[in-house]
Amino acid sequence: MKIHLNDYETETLEKAESLFFNGNGFIGLRGNLEEAYYDHFSTNRETYINGFYETKDIHYPEKMYGFTPTGETMISVIDGQTTLITIGGEQFSITAGEISDSERYLDMEKGITVRRLVWTSPQGCQTKITISRLASFHSKNLFSMKIDFERLNHDETIELTTHLNFYPVRTIDKNDPRMSHDLQKITIQAIDLANQRCRFGTKASHLEAELAWSIDNQTVSQTIEEERIVIHTKLEGTSYQKNLSYAFQQQGHAGIESSFAELVQQQTDYLTEFWQSAQVKIKSTEMLEESVNYSTFALLQSLGTNGTTSIAAKGLSGSGYEGHYFWDAEMYVFPVFLHLNPNLAKQLLMYRYSILGKARENRQLFGYQTGALYPWRTISGTESSPFFEGGSAQHHINADIAYAFIQYYRYTGDLDFIAECGFEVLLETARVFSEIGYMKNGIFHIDKITGPDEYTVLVTDNYYTNQLVAYQFEWINRLAQELKSTRSETWTALTEKLQLQEEELQDLAKFASAMALPFDQERGIIAQDRDFLNKGPWPYSKEETKYPLLLNYHPLTIYRYQISKQADAVLALMLFPDSFAKATIEKSINYYDEVTTHDSSLSYSTFSTVYSRLGQVEKGYEYFTKNARTDLDNSHKNTKDGIHTASMGGTFMTIVYGFCNLQVVDNQLTIDPHLPKEIEEIEFYTYFKNQKYRIYASHKEYRIEKQGEEN
Numbered sequence: 157m158k159i160h161l162n163d164y165e166t167e168t169l170e171k172a173e174s175l176f177f178n179g180n181g182f183i184g185l186r187g188n189l190e191e192a193y194y195d196h197f198s199t200n201r202e203t204y205i206n207g208f209y210e211t212k213d214i215h216y217p218e219k220m221y222g223f224t225p226t227g228e229t230m231i232s233v234i235d236g237q238t239t240l241i242t243i244g245g246e247q248f249s250i251t252a253g254e255i256s257d258s259e260r261y262l263d264m265e266k267g268i269t270v271r272r273l274v275w276t277s278p279q280g281c282q283t284k285i286t287i288s289r290l291a292s293f294h295s296k297n298l299f300s301m302k303i304d305f306e307r308l309n310h311d312e313t314i315e316l317t318t319h320l321n322f323y324p325v326r327t328i329d330k331n332d333p334r335m336s337h338d339l340q341k342i343t344i345q346a347i348d349l350a351n352q353r354c355r356f357g358t359k360a361s362h363l364e365a366e367l368a369w370s371i372d373n374q375t376v377s378q379t380i381e382e383e384r385i386v387i388h389t390k391l392e393g394t395s396y397q398k399n400l401s402y403a404f405q406q407q408g409h410a411g412i413e414s415s416f417a418e419l420v421q422q423q424t425d426y427l428t429e430f431w432q433s434a435q436v437k438i439k440s441t442e443m444l445e446e447s448v449n450y451s452t453f454a455l456l457q458s459l460g461t462n463g464t465t466s467i468a469a470k471g472l473s474g475s476g477y478e479g480h481y482f483w484d485a486e487m488y489v490f491p492v493f494l495h496l497n498p499n500l501a502k503q504l505l506m507y508r509y510s511i512l513g514k515a516r517e518n519r520q521l522f523g524y525q526t527g528a529l530y531p532w533r534t535i536s537g538t539e540s541s542p543f544f545e546g547g548s549a550q551h552h553i554n555a556d557i558a559y560a561f562i563q564y565y566r567y568t569g570d571l572d573f574i575a576e577c578g579f580e581v582l583l584e585t586a587r588v589f590s591e592i593g594y595m596k597n598g599i600f601h602i603d604k605i606t607g608p609d610e611y612t613v614l615v616t617d618n619y620y621t622n623q624l625v626a627y628q629f630e631w632i633n634r635l636a637q638e639l640k641s642t643r644s645e646t647w648t649a650l651t652e653k654l655q656l657q658e659e660e661l662q663d664l665a666k667f668a669s670a671m672a673l674p675f676d677q678e679r680g681i682i683a684q685d686r687d688f689l690n691k692g693p694w695p696y697s698k699e700e701t702k703y704p705l706l707l708n709y710h711p712l713t714i715y716r717y718q719i720s721k722q723a724d725a726v727l728a729l730m731l732f733p734d735s736f737a738k739a740t741i742e743k744s745i746n747y748y749d750e751v752t753t754h755d756s757s758l759s760y761s762t763f764s765t766v767y768s769r770l771g772q773v774e775k776g777y778e779y780f781t782k783n784a785r786t787d788l789d790n791s792h793k794n795t796k797d798g799i800h801t802a803s804m805g806g807t808f809m810t811i812v813y814g815f816c817n818l819q820v821v822d823n824q825l826t827i828d829p830h831l832p833k834e835i836e837e838i839e840f841y842t843y844f845k846n847q848k849y850r851i852y853a854s855h856k857e858y859r860i861e862k863q864g865e866e867n
Contacts, residue, residue: 157264157435157449159788164250164258166197170796173200175787176262176269177473177799178289179457181465182206182296183402184472187269190239190287190301191248193325198796201325202232203299204472205404206458207465209479209535210340211360214542222521224548226360227540230468230479231340234356234367236400238319239303241285244312246277248285253277257284264453265431267293267423274308282308291457294422295401295411302397302416316396318371320354320385326475347385349378354385361536365404370412372397406462430456432841433848434496436811439836447784448811451804452496454787455489458801463506467801468535474798480533480540481507483553483608486560488758488805495812495842498568505564508557509577511537512584519588522548527587530554545613545711549606551592554585555624559731562631566820569845574635575646582632583654589625590660590667600670607685608758609724611705611714615685617672623728623735629668633661681744682736684725694719694751704755720748722756729766730813742770757786761806768814768830777832780810811838816853818842825860829853 161172169189176187184204193199209228216223241248258273271287284306292298305314323341345355345364357364369387373396376388389396397416401409411419434452438445458471466481467489485504493501512528514537519529521539531539532547541547561578564570593602602625607618639647650656674683683689694701694717702708705719723730726748729741736744745766754760760783768776786803787795812818816838817828825844831837837854841863848863 157431157446157453159262159264159446159450160259161261162259164255167790169194169197170199171787171790172260174470174473174795174798175454176260177454177457177471178269178291178299179472180291180293180296181457181459181461181472182404182407183291183299184458185235185237185289185291185299186473188237189250190237190271190303191241191250192238194251196251199325200474200797201235201237201321202475203235203237204230204475204479205233205365205402206460206468206472207535208233208358208363208365208404209361210342210358210363212340216542222523223544224521224539224542226538227542228361228478228480228535228538229340229540230475230535231342231358232324232475233342233365233402234354235321235324236299236318236367236369236398237301238321239301239396239398240317240319241303242315242317243275243277243283244279244281244310246279246281248275248277248283262450262453264449265424265427266290266420267427268420281310281312283310283314284308288416288420290419290423292411292419292423293426294419295414297401297403297407297409298411298414298419299400299402300397300414300416300419302395304395305391306394314391315376316373316389316391318369318387318389318398320367320369320387322356322383347380349380349385363404365402366409368401368403368409368412370399370401372415405464430497433843435840436808437837437839438811439838441834442781444781444784444835447788448807450788451784451807452492454799455492455801455804456500458799459489459493459500459504460507461500461503463503464510466504466507469801470798471801474796476794476797477533478540480535482533482802483550483556484758484802484805486556488761488802488809490560490805491563491812492805492808494563494567495808495840498564498843501564502570502573505561505573505581506577508560509581512581514538516584524588524591526591528554528581528584529588530557530585546606546610549604549614550608550610551588551602551605552607552618552621552624554588555621555628558582558585558628558631559624562628565635567844571638571642575639575643575650579632579635579639579650580654582628582635583656586625586628586632586664589628590664593625593667595667595670598670599672600667601672607724608727609684609720609722610756611719611721611753612684612688612724613711613715615687617674617686619674619682619684619725620728622671622673623732626668626671626673627732629664629671633665633668636661679743679747680740681747682725682728682740684720684748688718691716691718693717701753703753705753706755718751720752722752722754722759723748723762726752726762726766730762733766733769733819738770741766745770754782757783757792757800757803758806760786761803761810764806764810765814768810768832769817769828771830773815773830773832776810776814776830777834780807780814780832783807783810811840812842812851816851816858818851820844825849827851827853827858827860829858831855 254276286304401412469477515528532541606613760779764779850861
């Protein structure tokens with residue numbers, strides 16, 4: 157399985173920096189050209205460590221109580237990709253001499269990126285150059301690069317110069333609020349050239365890490381400059397290898413002397429096992445299999461697996477959205493690994509459990525007396541959103557996280573995990589909703605929160621949020637009964653720790669059954685919130701409207717009209733299909749499709765999934781293709797800023813929940829496929845209750861087949 161980007165056009169080079177990043181969930185290096193900076197395309201030349209960030213003060217023209225005082229930003233650590241190549245005194249460059257026989261690809265089975273070309277220098281020396289790179293899944297501290305040379309018509313000396321750059325080269329659109337405009341930098345603490353070590357850290361967040369390096373050729377010199385360490389090497393033989401090792405928190409410098417061949421073999425072994433369960437096979441008229449499996453691989457490269465990190469909106473491919481973790485992790489990425497590798501999915505939940513204490517502190521900023529409120533955007537667990545109306549007011553993140561814990565239990569049956577971690581998260585996040593919600597005329601309401609649609613803020617009874625909260629309340633009672641009957645001692649300890657009384661459980665059950673779920677009888681559709689359908693239509697035609705709206709219209713203009721950034725109410729239709737009559741689903745999705753701009757990459761997959769379940773596969777497929785190739789085709793024109801992890805997760809979800817309509821019914825897996833004509837058949841694997849299953853669907857038949865017994 158390979159992805160090719162062979163040309164040197166500006167758009168290709170820019171998006172390749174994101175698409176060809178090397179990551180392993182701990183470190184991520186953007187797919188920059190190794191040899192130099194070029195001014196004919198924008199570049200973000202950066203290396204990241206998952207969980208390594210700097211804090212900064214947030215300045216408000218008019219600050220009010222509870223506004224987030226500081227924010228966190230994932231910053232580039234020391235970037236060691238730059239490798240200047242000099243052949244016979246001439247420096248290799250794509251803008252000098254001539255490039256021929258060029259190819260550049262990602263090999264997803266070996267977990268490496270490869271760049272191969274023949275360079276004819278201005279003086280006529282021809283050299284075949286092959287550059288191979290990887291971020292090791294075996295030793296997650298390691299990045300390795302190997303450069304092979306073949307002199308085709310000369311015997312000139314080849315020299316290489318590595319730059320260990322302290323500060324990144326970045327090209328940022330200052331008008332795009334989704335980007336971090338402040339350049340936060342590391343501080344260099346100590347450099348030990350003799351032992352090839354450099355310690356660095358941050359001023360405000362007080363984090364420390366260390367870079368170690370190993371180069372397998374003759375080092376001519378090592379020098380320290382103001383912004384970099386420069387290592388000059390003379391090639392011995394025909395290949396050059398450098399290993400960069402990043403030690404942070406529990407990671408050390410294991411394997412730093414490993415040969416590239418050893419690292420590739422370890423990488424291949426790891427991915428061979430991974431793809432045995434993770435590969436999706438699609439027979440189609442389009443390159444859909446490539447899109448789906450690339451998405452899974454890119455997510456794997458960005459997924460925190462140590463229980464203290466998660467996955468950012470741009471993964472480890474770029475610093476867009478400042479490297480923050482959002483609800484995307486639970487609602488769009490978590491389902492991928494829940495099906496393909498539940499142990500990896502569990503680590504995302506462990507991260508949320510690890511920051512539960514900070515979530516308790518966070519709810520105090522809002523004046524809430526009980527429970528925990530997870531931050532809308534964060535790295536360490538503190539809120540980093542300065543725009544509360546469209547950010548921290550999105551309290552649905554509490555219910556999103558709870559939903560992920562519940563789905564983990566439904567698919568794995570891991571009651572031990574619920575007892576140890578999950579129930580505490582479920583209850584504490586529920587307590588915020590029970591505190592801010594209220595009963596009126598026998599109906600439970602939740603006021604002044606923002607749903608997933610960020611073009612509609614501070615609403616009453618957001619349908620999606622209320623539906624999820626009711627589900628959470630119901631499951632708290634269900635799990636309480638299960639724990640009480642099967643783990644009485646554990647249950648007693650939990651009730652004491654959480655100061656939980658039976659009356660509270662009874663209240664949650666009552667609130668769940670009385671939850672306000674707005675419905676428009678005249679239109680026959682669910683209402684996004686109590687007031688959404690009372691607003692006037694967007695005053696501009698689709699042709700007149702400038703997209704995305706958030707970059708072209710004042711927020712108040714957007715808030716006054718029936719216009720949605722992304723799937724909101726439709727998400728409820730996707731997550732709870734059995735809660736609605738088919739006619740309600742059809743009318744609702746058709747209505748909201750007309751008022752949704754899909755300015756968010758999260759949106760298309762949700763609409764696609766619901767349309768496909770309805771049997772409207774042409775519409776479902778149309779939206780699926782828009783989503784599946786968001787990054788590969790650069791359809792949002794911002795792939796250069798990093799991949800869209802939620803969109804990638806949504807691609808998988810449409811395959812599983814949409815085209816195949818996989819569901820759990822009466823504690824059993826079921827499918828009811830609706831394949832578009834462009835797809836002949838789909839095959840993938842999933843795990844359910846510690847058992848692996850093969851799912852197969854075509855236009856003629858479908859099967860759920862149990863595989864060999866799992867431990």
